[in-house]
Amino acid sequence: MLDIKWIRENAEALDAALAKRSAEPQAAHLIALDEKRRSVVQSLQDMQSRRNAASKEIGAAMAQKNMELAEKLKAEVAHLKDAMPAAEDAERQVSAELADALSRIPNIPLDDVPVGKDEHDNVVKRVVGEKPGWNHAAKEHYEIGEALGYMDFERAAKLSGARFTVLTGQLAKLERALGQFMLDLHTTEHGYTEVSSPLMVRDEAMYGTGQLPKFAEDLFKTTDGRWLIPTAEVTLTNLVSGEILEQEKLPLRFTALTPSFRSEAGSAGRDTRGMLRQHQFWKCELVSITDAESSIAEHERMTACAEEVLKRLGLHFRTMTLCSGDMGFGARKTYDIEVWLPGQNTYREISSCSVCGDFQARRMNARYRGKDDKGTTFVHTLNGSGVAVGRCLIAVMENYLNEDGSITIPDALLPYMGGLKRIEKAA
Known part of the structure; x- marks a missing residue:
């Protein structure tokens, strides 16, 4: 399997290598999948960070006897907890999609391999x-x-x-x-x-x-x-x-x-x-x-x-x-x-x-x-x-x-x- 980080940095090299194998270009598709995965992962991390921060803010609001704010923060945490399983499923799905796509890409020929079809x-x-x-x-x-x-x-x-x-x-x-x-x-x-x-x-x-x-x-x-x-x-x-x-x-x-x-x-x-x-x-x-x-x-x-x-x-x-x-x-x-x-x-x-x-x-x-x-x-x-x-x-x-x-x-x-x-x- 090829490294997605390498692919992001060497998109043209990947497609050139695939062309040597008479295969279709794949770099743009793989990078797009990785961008989607990164976006979903970032969204999930933001939700986790906000949930943790809001949980701490609840304690501070309770200490200040600001019950209205505390209840509002509790509702926010509950909403985040309800939303996170769907976000986690989305992250697993897009990660699996990227892994499957990467698993089907052949290896990169060495530079001294003769170029040919068969x-x-x-x-x-x-x-x-x-x-x-x-x-x-x-x-x-x-x-x-x-x-x-x-x-x-x-x-x-x-x-x-x-x-x-x-x-x-x-x-x-x-x-x-x-x-x-x-x-x-x-x-x-x-x-x-x-x-x-x-x-x-x-x-x-x-x-x-x-x-x-x-x-x-x-x-x-x-x-x-x-x-x-x-x-x-x-x-x-x-x-x-x-x-x-x-x-x-x-x-x-x-x-x-x-x-x-x-x-x-x-x-x-x-x-x-x-x-x-x-x-x-x-x-x-x-x-x-x-x-x-x-x-x-x-x-x-x-x-x-x-x-x-x-x-x-x-x-x-x-x-x-x-x-x-x-x-x-x-x-x-x-x-x-x-x-x-x-x-x-x-x-x-x-x-x-x-x-x-x-x-x-x-x-x-x-x-x-x-x-x-x-x-x-x-x-x-x-x-x-x-x-x-x-x-x-x-x-x-x-x-x-x-x-x-x-x-x-x-x-x-x-x-x-x-x-x-x-x-x-x-x-």
């Missing part, structure tokens, strides 16, 4: 590795998985409908190995603390990281009012909600391997074959909590940690700087890591690493205090995939496909595969 305007930051050089034909993951006998979409549809997959045997083991490999890498070499956190959260947690109120249709809600997490970013970031942290203990770095649940409301007709876009999938999430001065450097570090997963697996990828029109709601700057999929003959996103500044911290009221500081400052938050397990499984299957249809296990995963070096057709 993914076609994203900019290549670096390319790592090379595409596999084969003599045999490439295949898509679902062709490979079904031919091996370890990937079943019909049974998944019988159980749950579209956008679900059943993995069995050696492919199920490979998926589990990938998740464990990522978690071990980030905790033992990259300095992240492993967290096991809930998969269902309250409204406040979804609000804190920006999924609510604007993106409710992208989420699954339980019958008791909780939400299934679309990413462990929600729980890991909200670990510090409402807290004041000590600056010398920052940064905090958290990682979790969890299922993620998404309705894919806006993806009708896209990636309907296979397991590229699912309602349920595993992901290794990375979250950092930093002070205001460290977040930009932490963004580069986090992205490098995610890239290292693909380097260790020997997968070819490129890292893209997202343009202003393609960034997520809460991001100030985002790098997407896109892995090469030979079966599709294209790059597909496998990780997205974003720096959010204090945007989420304001929603969560998460702050820090320096050793010699009297006041507090909002923390900066970052999140990234380290990486999406299902998409990484797809990448391994397609990039390590052999001519006979088997899949060679990457060296980095051998310690997790119980001696298995190749996935072959089920007997």
